[in-house]
Amino acid sequence: MRAAQASTSSAPEPTPFDQRSYQVRLDWGVDGLARLAPADVVVVVDVLRFSTTVTRRLEHSADAVSLDADADAMSTNGAPLARAAEASGAVVLLGGVRNATSVARACLAIQHERAARTSVAVIPAGELTGREPGATLRFAVEDLLGAGAVVAALSALGTDHTSPDAAAACEAYVGLGRAVAHLLTASGSGLELAERGLGDEVRAAAAIDATDVVPVLRGGAFVAR
Template sequence: MPSSPDTAPPSSRPFSQSTYQVRLEWGVDGLARLAPADVVVVVDVLRFSTTVTDAVAAGGDVPLDAAAHAVSLNGAAVAAAADPGATVLLGCLRNAAAVARAVMAEQERRGARTSIAVIAAGELAARGPAGPLRFAVEDQLGAGAIIDALGALGIDHTAPEAAAAAESFRALRGAVRHLLTASGSGQELLGRGLRDEVLAAASVDAVDTVPVLRDGVFVAS
């Protein structure tokens, strides 16, 4: 009997991106669609990835559960859903190049071609973890910045979805500050008096820290 799309081997599932080293999807459901990857990079620019990255850069360790309650559910849900055998990193615009270097270091440590799933968290269009996912331009740009940085290091066998994100970042890099403040997520945060936080999130390669999830806690990689 033919396999169903969910039970078929990754190589035969059309949305698994299994033939590519660098893959891109959206949210928890997107992560489940992809073939298992050695490294999962969670991108939730406003605000999970950025907030946790800055906290770890300042010398702190950040428990996943605490960050989910204090910051946002989106990125936390993706990190929690990653395969236990995967290395889970947090990426954003602020540490895009550092994430690429961390992935390269992991590949060198493993001594083998390393698959990377870049997961843009998106935004929940309704309250609660089961709400529908909304496209978030800030996460598209953050994912694209990381994929672009990977390509600069020679990790450039990218799925079409990943390549499109990288090209969007390259084309729009000069407008990132405007795009983040003008986006729906940015406008929501500006309405809460968090303009400085949004502008900080738009700073590309401002920090060298890459949070990695170990035993339920984000620490410096």
């Protein structure tokens, strides 16, 4: 019910950047989410490592992963974005390379449940350059590829009315998908995590469609949909 309200109640004035005419939309971070027209479903993509960490914990039988209870699993990028998406009234999913096809199937299942055309905003989190007020958002190749994987999976299932932004991310993933493991391990975030002894998490994040677990945010915690 919340998802239906997201696209019908107190909608902001249209802008050239809100992508409202497209079913599948894409923009970066909390500011990008605010730029887009309200969507029924928001897919948060923070590949290294919020999306992957939460998904893997649910894979390994965790009942739920709270946004607040476990700081190590959380992210200065993905967690605030998930909270903002939840506040918008959308259904909030976590996606990435590891579960892209399952996320796309979940979006279609939500559309079936709603019995109405369902808009999907795919939001790569990017990386903040610092934690202080005014920190800028850095492009993160791992999140571009993760978002592109989700858009490509949606398109493969027939949800292909994508904005130019979403289409560009999709083609980046389609063109580079065979190299995704190398690209993630060689990325700045991948190298940083490897230096911290978390190289296994980077490799897990690059495993294409390795799981059917789709985290959905309910009441401040992610559970498996």
